[in-house]
Amino acid sequence: MEEQNNTGLRRAAEIYRHRGLRARQLKEEGKKIFGYFCCYPPIELLTALDITPIRVLGNMDEPVTEADDYLPPVMCIFCRSAFDLGMKAQYNYFDGFVGAHACDGAERTSFIWQNYIHSPCNFQLDVPHTAHGPALTFFKEQIALFQKTLETFCGTQIHPDDLRQAIALHNRQRALVRELYGLRKPNPPLVSGTEMLQVLIAVMSIPVTEGNDLLQAVINEVTTRANPHAPKHRLLIWGSLIDHAAFTELIESSGFNIVVEDTAIGTRPFWHDIEMTADPLDGISDHYLNEVLCPRTFRETGPSYQADSDARFNYLKEFAKHWNVDGVFANIIRNCDIHGYEVPVIKDYLNAIGLPVLVIEQDYSTAALEPLRTRFEAFAESIDGY
Amino acid sequence: MFCAGIDIGSTITKIVIANRNEVLASVVQRTGAQHRRRAHRVMEDALTQAGLATSDLDYIVATGYGRINVPFADAQITEITCHMRGVSWLDPDVRTIIDIGGQDCKGIKVKDGRLDDFIMNDKCAAGTGRFFEIIAKVLGIDLEEIGPLSLTSKNPAEISNLCTVFAEQEALSRLSEGVPIADVAAGIHRANASRIYGMVRKIKIEETVAITGGGAKNSGLCHSLQERLQLPVFIPPEPLITGALGAALIAGEKAARVGGPGLAALKKHRRWDAATFFSDSATQAAMQPTNSQHSHMG
Numbered sequence: 131m132e133e134q135n136n137t138g139l140r141r142a143a144e145i146y147r148h149r150g151l152r153a154r155q156l157k158e159e160g161k162k163i164f165g166y167f168c169c170y171p172p173i174e175l176l177t178a179l180d181i182t183p184i185r186v187l188g189n190m191d192e193p194v195t196e197a198d199d200y201l202p203p204v205m206c207i208f209c210r211s212a213f214d215l216g217m218k219a220q221y222n223y224f225d226g227f228v229g230a231h232a233c234d235g236a237e238r239t240s241f242i243w244q245n246y247i248h249s250p251c252n253f254q255l256d257v258p259h260t261a262h263g264p265a266l267t268f269f270k271e272q273i274a275l276f277q278k279t280l281e282t283f284c285g286t287q288i289h290p291d292d293l294r295q296a297i298a299l300h301n302r303q304r305a306l307v308r309e310l311y312g313l314r315k316p317n318p319p320l321v322s323g324t325e326m327l328q329v330l331i332a333v334m335s336i337p338v339t340e341g342n343d344l345l346q347a348v349i350n351e352v353t354t355r356a357n358p359h360a361p362k363h364r365l366l367i368w369g370s371l372i373d374h375a376a377f378t379e380l381i382e383s384s385g386f387n388i389v390v391e392d393t394a395i396g397t398r399p400f401w402h403d404i405e406m407t408a409d410p411l412d413g414i415s416d417h418y419l420n421e422v423l424c425p426r427t428f429r430e431t432g433p434s435y436q437a438d439s440d441a442r443f444n445y446l447k448e449f450a451k452h453w454n455v456d457g458v459f460a461n462i463i464r465n466c467d468i469h470g471y472e473v474p475v476i477k478d479y480l481n482a483i484g485l486p487v488l489v490i491e492q493d494y495s496t497a498a499l500e501p502l503r504t505r506f507e508a509f510a511e512s513i514d515g516y
Numbered sequence: 517m518f519c520a521g522i523d524i525g526s527t528i529t530k531i532v533i534a535n536r537n538e539v540l541a542s543v544v545q546r547t548g549a550q551h552r553r554r555a556h557r558v559m560e561d562a563l564t565q566a567g568l569a570t571s572d573l574d575y576i577v578a579t580g581y582g583r584i585n586v587p588f589a590d591a592q593i594t595e596i597t598c599h600m601r602g603v604s605w606l607d608p609d610v611r612t613i614i615d616i617g618g619q620d621c622k623g624i625k626v627k628d629g630r631l632d633d634f635i636m637n638d639k640c641a642a643g644t645g646r647f648f649e650i651i652a653k654v655l656g657i658d659l660e661e662i663g664p665l666s667l668t669s670k671n672p673a674e675i676s677n678l679c680t681v682f683a684e685q686e687a688l689s690r691l692s693e694g695v696p697i698a699d700v701a702a703g704i705h706r707a708n709a710s711r712i713y714g715m716v717r718k719i720k721i722e723e724t725v726a727i728t729g730g731g732a733k734n735s736g737l738c739h740s741l742q743e744r745l746q747l748p749v750f751i752p753p754e755p756l757i758t759g760a761l762g763a764a765l766i767a768g769e770k771a772a773r774v775g776g777p778g779l780a781a782l783k784k785h786r787r788w789d790a791a792t793f794f795s796d797s798a799t800q801a802a803m804q805p806t807n808s809q810h811s812h813m814g
């Protein structure tokens with residue numbers, strides 16, 4: 131029992147370190163593997179066809195050398211890094227690739243990926259940038275087209291019951307992730323930012339059932355172990371994703387415990403369940419267009435600047451309240467325009483509710499991390515009241 | 517109570533020794549490649565100036581880019597906080613600090629004497645001392661001359677490029693077009709002031725504005741910044757030492773909080789031997805005189 135209690139986090143760290151390993155094993159067993167970009171493709175459709183969805187990420191440790199021949203250096207370096215890994219055959223086990231017009235960078239990268247990295251099946255999901263009625267109708271049609279593409283590729287139809295079961299499995303995953311987030315409410319949190327990062331990347335790298343078992347094991351482990359974490363300032367991260375533990379380790383050794391991440395490898399894919407609608411595609415399209423909260427979607431929310439920011443960022447106020455947040459780190463990967471545009475308004479909003487904000491535009495490279503330490507330490511000192 | 521602040525910047529190391537709120541000594545020297553040994557040497561000079569022995573120091577705070585390389589420091593505080601403290605002590609009305617260092621540039625906001633917000637550029641030489649060093653070389657003048665020379669210009673040249681390498685090329689082509697050196701220098705100062713102003717604006721500039729760091733010693737840059745800011749500017753009498761001063765003031769507060777018996781324990785464990793990054797015997801031998809010199813001070 132003791133042995134079992136200790137295996138969750140270690141297993142997560144292991145999967146995090148060797149992200150493609152499980153997928154390659156499954157591939158050898160004859161299973162299909164699809165890569166997907168960002169948190170917009172409805173992976174429930176893949177699970178319903180017994181395809182394992184693998185989240186495409188970059189690598190802050192790996193200098194971009196191949197991608198610059200195809201993607202201009204003025205675009206987001208996360209996208210360039212992911213494509214660079216693709217060009218270096220690190221995703222060569224994909225049977226299919228699902229791109230999405232999440233942001234412009236992701237869209238262009240997805241098309242260029244299709245041209246130069248020849249996965250047997252390709253789909254580009256056109257995600258509307260607004261969320262009103264006609265946009266939802268259009269998005270549902272896109273998802274139906276995605277379903278058809280998958281069915282043609284696999285030579286089988288998705289049975290509605292299988293889709294419902296897939297939705298239930300992924301909803302279960304969302305609930306488990308939220309439960310794990312709940313364990314970061316105490317001070318000190320039971321799970322560190324680095325542990326959370328490893329767990330979330332691990333579940334994005336294995337089939338959903340295995341991910342759910344892993345999450346359950348991690349929850350059992352962290353609720354029964356002696357908490358190894360010390361109390362520090364409690365940090366909320368908003369903005370571009372972080373996909374390397376070197377970054378969270380730097381932050382957590384500079385006076386902070388990361389307690390909640392409003393990013394694409396954080397709360398965003400997990401915070402809301404897909405509703406079980408008569409036509410499952412209704413629940414799926416509503417979830418991905420309306421409930422995944424990334425500023426890539428423009429939402430008209432009010433007649434004034436104040437009403438607009440209240441409506442758009444009230445959820446951050448709730449996070450700050452429930453996770454007892456001391457400060458916010460706005461993480462901007464260089465040239466991530468969608469998060470960059472939001473900085474002035476989000477800073478105003480958070481400052482007004484008494485939260486200090488540290489904005490850093492960083493280069494998505496582990497080699498360039500250490501100079502950021504002074505900023506985090508100074509931010510911690512300002513919260514200390516120096 | 518004697519406290520010291522040591523600020524190891526990328527280019528220059530500064531030390532301030534204070535007795536409560538009275539500055540007893542301040543020393544400024546080039547940093548060089550070996551921070552640890554440098555810290556030791558500069559501290560020796562500062563103690564001599566203050567007429568103190570190492571054992572007299574109750575608390576030492578290290579700051580700056582090399583703050584982790586000071587074996588005898590009791591605490592490390594970032595240069596952002598220390599500059600804020602130092603400047604605030606010199607002029608409590610200051611709300612915005614523009615610190616122009618050798619290899620970075622910072623904007624710092626002060627609110628009620630506390631650190632409110634900051635922004636930092638350390639990825640690009642534009643707006644830092646390094647930029648002016650390179651351009652002074654292109655213009656064939658000393659770094660100290662470039663500021664005053666720029667002030668004699670009636671017609672500053674247009675310099676559009678702020679990448680240091682390309683600005684160097686642009687300065688060269690202006691010179692080859694026959695533009696006077698003073699006008700090129702003035703153009704360079706204007707362009708850098710715009711860059712610095714653009715960065716600091718993001719944290720909302722409020723008066724009074726202070727300029728610190730090596731950049732504050734460049735009269736041309738201060739003039740161009742003031743033109744851009746259109747606000748009163750405070751330049752400390754010794755703009756290089758505000759970080760070390762702030763560190764010394766924070767050291768004083770920390771010493772007061774720790775109190776007598778705690779301070780005695782701290783002093784006992786303080787490492788006064790000169791540390792080095794290198795372990796080869798030649799380096800060790802070279803370090804010997806420094807060691808013996810220090811033993812009598814302790």
